[in-house]
Amino acid sequence: MKKNKISIKDIAAAAGTSTTTVSFILNGKADHKVSPALIEKVLRIIEEKNYRPSSLAQSLRTGKTNTIALLVEDISNPFFSGIARLIEERAAKSGYKIVYSSTENNPEKTSTLLDFFQEKQVDGYIISPPDGALEDILKLKNKNIPVVLFDRHFAETNMNHVVVDNRLSSQTAIKHVINNGFKNVGCITLNSHQTQMAGRLQGYNDAIEQAGLKKYILNIDYKAGENERMVIEMAKFYKANPSMNALFFCTNYLAILGLEAMQRSNLKVGKDFAVVCFDEHDLFRLYSPPITVIAQPLAEIAENAFAILLNEMENQSNIKRVEMIEIPATLIIRQSTSNFSNFSITGSVF
């Protein structure tokens, strides 16, 4: 029945000193307050007993947890997990730990998560917010808790955020498709008010209108676990618009469903449709033919989001500032948007 948890008291007792002294030593505040001999002795005992301060107790006392909550839409999406990994790395350098969770784009789950992390008193939040989470997030702001949004933000409120130039990069991508000879470009997007989706749709609209072409738009009511329904909706959309010869998917998981719908409908990328997709994915790189994408600059997004948050957390002047950053995305052209006659020459699969 050995005593399990050792505390600062045990260390103090073993060293024949006070907890104050041990605490000073632990926090590097011992410089001219504690004799070198005692410092060394205490450190030795700490080492021997393999003592680690309880961060629970530390945080209770100091009000700092050195922990940041990262709320993403879906951690299994490579866009978000890529961001998460980069932020985690960056945060470690500044002594912060990241804890992440998926909101699944569900405002209720988000609300629960925010409550949870507030109880844990994390120091700051990096959030890709779902529709409907504005109110809960504003509550954070009102408590002066540092928050940065990314991937999307709330048009009706000025809050720190880091996003890409969804509109312009989408427009560029659609123009590329049109210039390659595809005059009937469809757009598959989410039925959502999220700013990034709105931006991508606008980019599509811009390009189509400028070229004076016809619009084909499908709004998908996205729900996790209802893949079957969504695949069927897309297949119907394809069937209902036989003139459509190109598709713009507004996000990677829509494209994955869309490819599945093609497979079932016996339609092929590079034969029946040119395809371009917002967001990168292993699948797109390795697909036959490889699929053109708009790739987001993960490193810049992660770096900027963290930098803004760090500033808010550590600069406690009472000047209030809001930082809103928009970063360009990159069009990676692959064979899925090649002119089909060209393609059938160079590609070997068709």
Next chain:
Amino acid sequence: MKKNKISIKDIAAAAGTSTTTVSFILNGKADHKVSPALIEKVLRIIEEKNYRPSSLAQSLRTGKTNTIALLVEDISNPFFSGIARLIEERAAKSGYKIVYSSTENNPEKTSTLLDFFQEKQVDGYIISPPDGALEDILKLKNKNIPVVLFDRHFAETNMNHVVVDNRLSSQTAIKHVINNGFKNVGCITLNSHQTQMAGRLQGYNDAIEQAGLKKYILNIDYKAGENERMVIEMAKFYKANPSMNALFFCTNYLAILGLEAMQRSNLKVGKDFAVVCFDEHDLFRLYSPPITVIAQPLAEIAENAFAILLNEMENQSNIKRVEMIEIPATLIIRQSTSNFSNFSITGSVF
């Protein structure tokens, strides 16, 4: 300059009662200790002030955090993120929160993470351990902290774990390939001592030996960020073994690299190679041709791992028991392992 954080004291003061009483009410221990009128009043005030107890303080006092650490190899791998999501759901039902992190198969990072979570005093651990983490994990056991391993375990120690029958399911898969007429099956695996990899390799060896065929084995020294090197190694492997006409990839990310290597070498699944892979992935389902996989039963793994942990956390009898569970995996047959002549008839791509 309003006071920001409200505590149980504020509630007690506002209700003209003691913190003891408030605490009893919060914890449902008020039944015959506090009058209904007072209970109602306190609850009303809590509601009004939107008070939430600091879980930091609660945990410090009670020693429980109701939090479980889930350490996976890589949260962006759909196998692990799928497991994470299921465990998270299951844990919520029992009042636990999951915090997850990626070890990246790095024992040092794992060690750091374990320290971090111990400081935070999480109640238990679910871990897919990297090679070399045994010592740190044994330290947890010695402190009587509940731990369950999954996906792999340590052959030299009996610890709670949940894995699939790697050996048998691999053997079955390879037999299927052989029976479809492919007599020169290669195996690409990790250069690692992890039990799941060893099991998969054994399954391959079993099947090849039983059929009296030649082995082609490539051990990849996996390092994140060195994709280029690994792709090149695989391409060389293909080139060096022109007789090889089928491939078994021991895990999904190896297969993704392997497909990239084929693309660069102008080799094709369903024409140059039959392919089977351990673990499911969107890419495999949607590839042309779709790729045969050994799919792990995520729900059963998650359910069993959590159940074992819950039992350890809540049943504090001093009976020590170890639970080791092996679950069958499922072979999902797709066109990548069809007999090529058949395939070229039914498939339309070739």
Next chain:
DNA sequence: AATAGTTAGTAAATCGATTTACCAAAAATA
């Protein structure tokens, strides 16, 4: 020698909860 400054330390309050031990008043019982 008297005073000021430095060195090396500690006691006790505090963060925000839970929980034990105790108590006064009212109700029930003898």
Next chain:
DNA sequence: TATTTTTGGTAAATCGATTTACTAACTATT
């Protein structure tokens, strides 16, 4: 009426750290 039980409640210790305010013993200065 005296005693016991029940009801309704609280004071204070505690979890494990940090931090403020203080002090005793030297050393240096004038």
